[in-house]
Amino acid sequence: MTKKLRRSKQRSRMLELLRSTEQHPTATWLYDELRKEFPTVSLGNVYRNLSILVEQGYVHKLDFGSTFDRYEAADGQHAHFMCRGCGRIYDLPMPDLEGYSHRRDIDGHRLESARVEFFGVCHECAAETESS
Amino acid sequence: MTKKLRRSKQRSRMLELLRSTEQHPTATWLYDELRKEFPTVSLGNVYRNLSILVEQGYVHKLDFGSTFDRYEAADGQHAHFMCRGCGRIYDLPMPDLEGYSHRRDIDGHRLESARVEFFGVCHECAAETESS
DNA sequence: GTCCGTGCAAAAGCTTTGCAGCCTT
DNA sequence: AAGGCTGCAAAGCTTTTGCACGGAC
Numbered sequence: 001m002t003k004k005l006r007r008s009k010q011r012s013r014m015l016e017l018l019r020s021t022e023q024h025p026t027a028t029w030l031y032d033e034l035r036k037e038f039p040t041v042s043l044g045n046v047y048r049n050l051s052i053l054v055e056q057g058y059v060h061k062l063d064f065g066s067t068f069d070r071y072e073a074a075d076g077q078h079a080h081f082m083c084r085g086c087g088r089i090y091d092l093p094m095p096d097l098e099g100y101s102h103r104r105d106i107d108g109h110r111l112e113s114a115r116v117e118f119f120g121v122c123h124e125c126a127a128e129t130e131s132s
Numbered sequence: 133m134t135k136k137l138r139r140s141k142q143r144s145r146m147l148e149l150l151r152s153t154e155q156h157p158t159a160t161w162l163y164d165e166l167r168k169e170f171p172t173v174s175l176g177n178v179y180r181n182l183s184i185l186v187e188q189g190y191v192h193k194l195d196f197g198s199t200f201d202r203y204e205a206a207d208g209q210h211a212h213f214m215c216r217g218c219g220r221i222y223d224l225p226m227p228d229l230e231g232y233s234h235r236r237d238i239d240g241h242r243l244e245s246a247r248v249e250f251f252g253v254c255h256e257c258a259a260e261t262e263s264s
Numbered sequence: 265g266t267c268c269g270t271g272c273a274a275a276a277g278c279t280t281t282g283c284a285g286c287c288t289t
Numbered sequence: 290a291a292g293g294c295t296g297c298a299a300a301g302c303t304t305t306t307g308c309a310c311g312g313a314c
Contacts (some may be wrong), residue, residue: 023220119247
């Protein structure tokens with residue numbers, strides 16, 4: 001069962017910071033900001049609290065779903081489906097993105113490439129869960 | 133100027149492996165496969181060759197564009213634009229994905245969330261390059 | 265012969281974890 | 290008082306890098 005959570009000034013402030021910034025901070029950025037108010041805060045605790053906030057759904061982690069990089073041969077555009085059960089990555093046809101993919105710029109930024117990723121539970125993992 | 137590249141059995145084989153697999157391997161997986169044929173190959177060399185293959189455009193790296201995780205407060209769906217110049221991440225409205233976002237499954241996989249990322253050079257970085 | 269590619273080993277960088285004491289409830 | 294939260298430090302893991310030697314051109 002899940003632990004009952006308490007409230008901590010550090011964690012509350014972290015969420016405030018994340019909500020008040022336009023940036024998409026790294027753990028270290030948060031650490032530096034937090035240290036202005038809690039000079040003794042530790043980086044380890046920032047990571048610990050981030051993982052709690054992510055688990056609670058208050059924060060999104062913009063990583064790739066696993067701690068190591070993945071590679072694929074470069075053969076055309078496609079989207080990916082990532083299974084949170086087994087970690088497998090499936091290829092999918094690239095959706096059209098309302099024509100974005102053919103545009104040269106977005107909001108004034110020069111567009112070079114796009115990536116689309118879906119997350120969920122894959123067919124095989126869903127089958128396993130049901131049968132057990 | 134760029135170094136003139138030679139050809140190496142290890143690197144050629146790495147590309148073959150990447151092209152022959154449906155998976156999206158990690159460096160370690162490649163390392164293990166490669167060791168079956170080149171028992172003395174080193175993990176460091178796998179990384180070195182991967183970076184060469186990526187630079188040559190033969191291979192795509194499925195990372196997030198930077199070596200550390202980024203976080204954001206969870207406030208609704210949006211897409212991201214990532215600048216390869218300054219590393220900044222901008223929010224963009226989420227495109228419709230041809231209705232994918234409202235579907236419950238894709239290819240039999242249970243869909244829970246989606247992510248769209250654009251890559252390129254942001255307005256500010258483009259301006260800097262022009263003026264210098 | 266040149267100089268790129270390699271293996272080996274060490275280092276770097278981000279993230280996680282064990283522990284003892286503190287603070288919230 | 291109970292048990293989550295904290296700082297500190299050490300460890301873990303992926304990735305990078307320096308070096309001398311062997312191999313491709």
